[in-house]
Amino acid sequence: MLSRVLSACLVSVLLIPSISHAEWFWYSGTAMTTRIELQLWSDDQATADSASEAVFAEFDRINQRMTRYSEDSELSLVNREAGERPVEVSDSLFRVIEEAQRVSKLSNGAFDISFGSVGFLYDYRELKQPTDTEVAERLQHVSFRDIVLDAEKQTVAFRKPRMKLDLGGIAKGYAVDRGIGILKARGIHHARLSAGGDMRLLGDKRGSPWVVGVRDPRSEDSNAVVLPVSDLALSTSGDYERFFIDEAGNRIHHILSPETGRPAKGIQSVTVMGPDALTTDGLSTAVFVLGVEKGLAMINGLNGIDAIIIDENRDMHYSQGLAAPEAVDSTP
Numbered sequence: 236m237l238s239r240v241l242s243a244c245l246v247s248v249l250l251i252p253s254i255s256h257a258e259w260f261w262y263s264g265t266a267m268t269t270r271i272e273l274q275l276w277s278d279d280q281a282t283a284d285s286a287s288e289a290v291f292a293e294f295d296r297i298n299q300r301m302t303r304y305s306e307d308s309e310l311s312l313v314n315r316e317a318g319e320r321p322v323e324v325s326d327s328l329f330r331v332i333e334e335a336q337r338v339s340k341l342s343n344g345a346f347d348i349s350f351g352s353v354g355f356l357y358d359y360r361e362l363k364q365p366t367d368t369e370v371a372e373r374l375q376h377v378s379f380r381d382i383v384l385d386a387e388k389q390t391v392a393f394r395k396p397r398m399k400l401d402l403g404g405i406a407k408g409y410a411v412d413r414g415i416g417i418l419k420a421r422g423i424h425h426a427r428l429s430a431g432g433d434m435r436l437l438g439d440k441r442g443s444p445w446v447v448g449v450r451d452p453r454s455e456d457s458n459a460v461v462l463p464v465s466d467l468a469l470s471t472s473g474d475y476e477r478f479f480i481d482e483a484g485n486r487i488h489h490i491l492s493p494e495t496g497r498p499a500k501g502i503q504s505v506t507v508m509g510p511d512a513l514t515t516d517g518l519s520t521a522v523f524v525l526g527v528e529k530g531l532a533m534i535n536g537l538n539g540i541d542a543i544i545i546d547e548n549r550d551m552h553y554s555q556g557l558a559a560p561e562a563v564d565s566t567p
């Protein structure tokens with residue numbers, strides 16, 4: 236707030252009145268069970284307020300379609316009926332499932348939205364996890380190759396009738412991209428929009444890069460690293476967002492291995508950077524499940540994508556695009 240007041244003062248002191256009083260505007264709220272933050276540069280309050288309202292409305296619209304927590308969502312309809320017949324879905328739901336399938340193939344099934352078949356048995360608030368028998372039974376329905384998409388008819392069908400999809404690892408990235416699309420269409424050139432661990436930066440911070448912190452996974456108020464970046468999407472997947480410690484002392488968190496049906500091990504957090512948040516959201520969850528070595532190999536094979544991983548020993552790993560350049564031998 237103070238900085239907003241200060242920047243408003245500076246503008247009125249430094250600029251002659253006929254020039255527009257553009258300034259930063261901040262908004263925050265809750266959508267998709269997560270905190271949404273928006274900062275944008277605009278000429279006037281009315282334009283900024285209306286852009287922000289449109290972004291928040293879009294988050295709600297996407298959530299109504301893609302949440303598994305409501306019986307009325309389009310996703311719930313798919314989960315109920317796609318085992319019996321192909322279900323025609325909206326453009327947005329089709330787009331998200333299609334991208335999820337792409338990430339599943341890239342990661343050889345480490346990312347798999349049908350993990351929901353077993354994921355539904357976890358309740359992090361109630362400290363509830365499934366028994367080994369329950370996991371073994373549900374794992375049979377986890378299989379992205381049995382999700383059948385028909386692009387022409389825009390339908391989704393399941394080859395395994397009891398399969399259930401969960402888009403928690405990818406839908407927020409899509410919503411962030413849609414939000415940025417709305418801002419662009421309204422003539423906004425500088426903005427920062429985040430939904431929990433998914434963020435996208437539109438333009439720079441007016442003459443300087445945005446400074447984005449990658450949180451220390453074991454401390455709420457300190458950063459492991461800060462990055463100066465512009466025009467970029469960043470997604471972080473961590474074992475600290477939703478978790479409990481069970482009686483045996485295991486950390487039961489929300490990113491599950493589709494192979495074991497249990498929380499993936501080896502990594503505390505992954506941040507993936509790329510051109511759009513739909514891509515980075517799916518990939519960050521995928522790298523988390525793949526582990527350091529396979530995760531970095533996948534990222535290094537993709538153009539324009541980078542990652543920072545903090546492993547279980549708190550060691551940091553960088554993809555090739557970020558690794559410090561080798562010392563150059565300058566002898567003639």
Ligand code: ADP
Pocket residue numbers: 345346347348350354401402403404405407431432433471472473476489490491492493516519520524
């Ligand atoms: P956050 O939701 O904290 O931003 P992620 O993007 O990593 O973090 O998403 C975690 C969510 O992804 C989980 O809450 C769950 O809904 C979903 N998920 C968990 N494991 C997998 C998996 N193996 N493949 C696809 N989605 C997953």
Ligand code: MG
Pocket residue numbers: 403404405470472515516517518519520
């Ligand atoms: Mg993700």
